[in-house]
Amino acid sequence: MSKDGAVGASMTPLATDPFSSAANQFTARLRAAVSLDDAGRRGDALEALQEAETLLPDRPESAFLLGGLYERFQYWGKATVFYRKALQSKPEVPRVWHRLGIVHLHAGDLPDALQALEEAVSQAPDVPDYATDLSMVLSRLGRFEEAWGLVRIALALRPGDLHALNNAGHILQCLNRSAEAVEFYDAALLQSPSHPVIRFGRAAALLKAGSFSEGWQEYEWRWQSSRTVRTDIEAPVWEGEDLQGKTILVHHEQGYGDTLHFIRLASLLVARGACVVVQVPVPLVRLMERVDGVDRVFSVVPSEEHFDYHCPMMSLPARLGLESDVVGAVSYLSVPEDEIIRQGNALRCLAQGNPARPDFIVGLVWGGDPRPHDPRATQTDRRRSIALESLAPLFSVEGLRFVSFQMGIPRHQIETTGLPLIDGTDDILDFQDTGARLYGVDLLITVDTSIAHLAGGLGLPVWMLSRADACWRWGESGTQTGWYPTMRIFRQHRSGDWDSVLEDVRVALDRLMAVYRSCQEKSAPT
Structure with a gap:
C-alpha cells in the first residue's frame, strides 16, 4: 500500500481478475434483490435476480444462494433449476436436497419432493427437520x-x-x-x-x-x-344475535358440497325469526330457491339489497351451536315434479332394457374436481378419485345398467374404457337438472364429491366410496352417517386400496340384485 493509502501494485491483479469482479457483482445483485423485495419492489427484485443469473460463479454455493432467493419469491421452477445445479458438482449436501424437496412440495410435485427429501434424510438421519418434512410429503401421498x-423419529430427535x-x-x-x-x-x-x-x-x-x-x-x-373474510358486505357478521324480524344473508364458501350439506340450517334460522337470503354460484341457484325457509337466492347480490347480518355458510354450525350430525329434515332438497318426469323418466327410458323384466339402474361418479390451481386440493382429489377402469368388476353383476353422472375431466375416461356406460350428463345446466335425473336411477354410487350431498339431501339412495383418510364429516368408521340416512359408506381400510372397496361393492350389488329379482318374481302376474 502506498504512503497516501492507495492500493499498491501487489493488489492490481485481484482488482482486474474477471472472476473476482463477476463474483462481487453476483453477490451485489443478490443483496439488491433482497433489499428491493423488502421495500415492496418485487418486479425490480426479480430483475436483479435475472442479472445475477448472468454473473453466476461456477460454485455450488452460489447456485444454492440463487435458488434460495427464487424460492423466497415462490418461483419454484427457477429454484429447482439452481438447486439441482448446486447438486451437480456436490451431491453430498443434505440441506440442498432438503430445500429442493420443499420447492417440489410447493409446486405440487410430490414424487420429486419425496425423492429429494428421502435423500436428505438418508444423508443426515439425525436432523429432525428433514424427517418432519418427509413425513408431510408421505402423508400427502396417502402413505x-x-x-x-x-414424525415419531423427528419427535425423538x-x-x-x-x-x-x-x-x-x-x-x-x-x-x-x-x-x-x-x-x-x-x-x-x-x-x-x-x-x-x-x-x-x-x-x-x-x-x-x-x-x-x-x-x-x-x-x-x-x-x-x-x-x-369477505369485505364487500356492509352488514355485520352474525355472531348469534337475536334474529327476530331481521334479514340475514347466508353466502356460499368452499365447495358445492359444503353448501349442499349445510343449506339445511336455513330452517333453523327461520325458526329464530329471520328472513333468510342466500348467495350461491349459478349452478346452485335454482336448487336453493326450493329450500324451505329460503326467501330469496342470488348469484350476485343486487346493490339495493339490505341485510341486518351476513354469515358464511360454514359458520352457521358454530353460531347455531350444533352438537350432532342429526339435523333437520331428511329430504331438505327437492326438484320440481315436472322436471323429475321430464328428465328422470327420459333417463330411465334411455337406460332401461327389457321393460317386462326391467334392469336395476345405477348411476356412477368416479372422480372429483382436481382443482389444478390448488396443489393441496389436487393431492386430496387424487386420493378420493378412482379410475373408471377400476370399476369394471361392478359391470359383472347381472341385471344392472350403468349411467354416468360424471362431469369434468374424468368424464373423458368413458371413451377409452369401452365399458357399457350411458352418459347421462348431456345438456345438464345445474344441480337441479342433475337432481331431476337422479330420480331416473335406482341407486347412485359415487366417490366423495358434491353429488353425494345432492343425492343425500334429496333423500335418494347413495353408496359413497370413501378414501381411508375420510373427510371429517364422515367420522372414522361405520357405514352410516347421521347427515344422510339414505347413504351407505364403503371405506378404504388401507390408503390407495380401491380394489377391496370395489369388491365389497360388487358383493353388495350381487345381494341387492338377488332381493330385487325376488321381488320382481313375487309381483309378476301368474
Whole structure:
C-alpha cells in the first residue's frame, strides 16, 4: 500500500481478475434483490435476480444462494433449476436436497419432493427437520403409516418440536385416530396458542372425532389459516344475535358440497325469526330457491339489497351451536315434479332394457374436481378419485345398467374404457337438472364429491366410496352417517386400496340384485 493509502501494485491483479469482479457483482445483485423485495419492489427484485443469473460463479454455493432467493419469491421452477445445479458438482449436501424437496412440495410435485427429501434424510438421519418434512410429503401421498414412523423419529430427535407435533396431529387424524390427534395439537398449542394452522387442524380432528360443539368453534380459525373474510358486505357478521324480524344473508364458501350439506340450517334460522337470503354460484341457484325457509337466492347480490347480518355458510354450525350430525329434515332438497318426469323418466327410458323384466339402474361418479390451481386440493382429489377402469368388476353383476353422472375431466375416461356406460350428463345446466335425473336411477354410487350431498339431501339412495383418510364429516368408521340416512359408506381400510372397496361393492350389488329379482318374481302376474 502506498504512503497516501492507495492500493499498491501487489493488489492490481485481484482488482482486474474477471472472476473476482463477476463474483462481487453476483453477490451485489443478490443483496439488491433482497433489499428491493423488502421495500415492496418485487418486479425490480426479480430483475436483479435475472442479472445475477448472468454473473453466476461456477460454485455450488452460489447456485444454492440463487435458488434460495427464487424460492423466497415462490418461483419454484427457477429454484429447482439452481438447486439441482448446486447438486451437480456436490451431491453430498443434505440441506440442498432438503430445500429442493420443499420447492417440489410447493409446486405440487410430490414424487420429486419425496425423492429429494428421502435423500436428505438418508444423508443426515439425525436432523429432525428433514424427517418432519418427509413425513408431510408421505402423508400427502396417502402413505400415512410411513409418515407416522418418520414424525415419531423427528419427535425423538427433538421432543416438543412445533412442526413435528402439528404433523403428528394431521397424520393421526388421517389414520382415523382423531382423539390422539387432538392430544398432539394440544401439545403444539402450548407453545403457540394462536397458531391458526394448528387450530384449524385441531378443529377437523375434533369434528371427525364427533366433538361437534368444540369442533365448530375451532373451525372459525380457518379465517386466519386458509380463508379470506369477505369485505364487500356492509352488514355485520352474525355472531348469534337475536334474529327476530331481521334479514340475514347466508353466502356460499368452499365447495358445492359444503353448501349442499349445510343449506339445511336455513330452517333453523327461520325458526329464530329471520328472513333468510342466500348467495350461491349459478349452478346452485335454482336448487336453493326450493329450500324451505329460503326467501330469496342470488348469484350476485343486487346493490339495493339490505341485510341486518351476513354469515358464511360454514359458520352457521358454530353460531347455531350444533352438537350432532342429526339435523333437520331428511329430504331438505327437492326438484320440481315436472322436471323429475321430464328428465328422470327420459333417463330411465334411455337406460332401461327389457321393460317386462326391467334392469336395476345405477348411476356412477368416479372422480372429483382436481382443482389444478390448488396443489393441496389436487393431492386430496387424487386420493378420493378412482379410475373408471377400476370399476369394471361392478359391470359383472347381472341385471344392472350403468349411467354416468360424471362431469369434468374424468368424464373423458368413458371413451377409452369401452365399458357399457350411458352418459347421462348431456345438456345438464345445474344441480337441479342433475337432481331431476337422479330420480331416473335406482341407486347412485359415487366417490366423495358434491353429488353425494345432492343425492343425500334429496333423500335418494347413495353408496359413497370413501378414501381411508375420510373427510371429517364422515367420522372414522361405520357405514352410516347421521347427515344422510339414505347413504351407505364403503371405506378404504388401507390408503390407495380401491380394489377391496370395489369388491365389497360388487358383493353388495350381487345381494341387492338377488332381493330385487325376488321381488320382481313375487309381483309378476301368474
